[in-house]
Amino acid sequence: MNGTTQMEKGIVPQLETTEQIIDEIQNIHLLSESKVSQQTIGSNESLQCILETSQHVLDTDDGAEDENENLTQTRETFYKDAQQYWQTVPATVDGMLGGFSNINFTDIRGSQDFLKEIFKMKPSPNKNIALDCGAGIGRVSKHLLIPIFNTVDIVEQDEHFANSVKEYVGNSAKLGTIFNEGLQEFHPKSARYDVIWCQWVLGHLTNDDFVEFFERCGKALSKHGIIIVKENVTSTENVDIDDVDSSVTRPLGMMKALLAQSGLRIVKMVRQHNFPSGIFPVYMFALRPTKRNL
Numbered sequence: 001m002n003g004t005t006q007m008e009k010g011i012v013p014q015l016e017t018t019e020q021i022i023d024e025i026q027n028i029h030l031l032s033e034s035k036v037s038q039q040t041i042g043s044n045e046s047l048q049c050i051l052e053t054s055q056h057v058l059d060t061d062d063g064a065e066d067e068n069e070n071l072t073q074t075r076e077t078f079y080k081d082a083q084q085y086w087q088t089v090p091a092t093v094d095g096m097l098g099g100f101s102n103i104n105f106t107d108i109r110g111s112q113d114f115l116k117e118i119f120k121m122k123p124s125p126n127k128n129i130a131l132d133c134g135a136g137i138g139r140v141s142k143h144l145l146i147p148i149f150n151t152v153d154i155v156e157q158d159e160h161f162a163n164s165v166k167e168y169v170g171n172s173a174k175l176g177t178i179f180n181e182g183l184q185e186f187h188p189k190s191a192r193y194d195v196i197w198c199q200w201v202l203g204h205l206t207n208d209d210f211v212e213f214f215e216r217c218g219k220a221l222s223k224h225g226i227i228i229v230k231e232n233v234t235s236t237e238n239v240d241i242d243d244v245d246s247s248v249t250r251p252l253g254m255m256k257a258l259l260a261q262s263g264l265r266i267v268k269m270v271r272q273h274n275f276p277s278g279i280f281p282v283y284m285f286a287l288r289p290t291k292r293n294l
Ligand SMILES: C[S@@+](CC[C@H](N)C(=O)[O-])C[C@H]1O[C@@H](n2cnc3c(N)ncnc32)[C@H](O)[C@@H]1O
Pocket: 002, 003, 004, 082, 086, 096, 097, 133, 134, 135, 136, 137, 138, 139, 140, 155, 156, 157, 158, 161, 181, 182, 183, 184, 199, 200, 201, 204, 205
């Protein structure tokens, strides 16, 4: 089962009250970089280092070259393994949702409700151009973004998914550019996007690439633009490592800390309701850059 709707073994998701969520948002700026690396990380040693900040390696002289080389190799393997995994997955909604195609409707409905709330905010984003990140065959683009925005660009690392987008979405005139690239390499055009949507893909980025990607996304937002993240989180303080699809699921605190490190502040956060019990809790975050570019 892939990272999308992975079962969280032995854990019954706990519902959070609005007050608890607001408390957590207010604490976000208190979470420091060191707190990120202090999180308990799962048992897979080869993946542990890509989750820790690599800065200490770059700063040390003793053995720095060797350590750097190991880190680079581990990072490459992490991305290569994920690429190989996704090549084997069918270009279908079921493939995108790890066999849980029955949650497609609930997922899209939850996202629509979240976006409606975002458009009620003042100032709210324009509805001109959106970017769907790690879009797969374009499930989110087709059902959520294309009905709202004039143009939807797509970034997807897997070639067979990227090539399936036009057929799945139906060759809509609203479909913009399809970038066949990994998010770790992707440089979105400055000040282009009103909404950047990232769903069920961030577990495929190392912590460093996560932060750098969102720093670039912050600069790619148009005036009043917003980034939306919809991702699994663990119910514990531990990172869950999936060796099958080469991904990680981060705890909520770690997600918030990484987003803060990326120069983003959470303006709204909601837990997706009505997903099957036993799967990872899924949260939607609306984010704005802490410093305005425009
Ligand atoms: C679980 S699917 C989700 C697809 C889509 N976001 C959705 O919700 O239907 C994960 C997608 O992320 C893509 N992916 C994995 N690693 C990626 C990376 N480093 N950069 C961009 N996309 C990636 C996979 O190829 C796959 O299409």
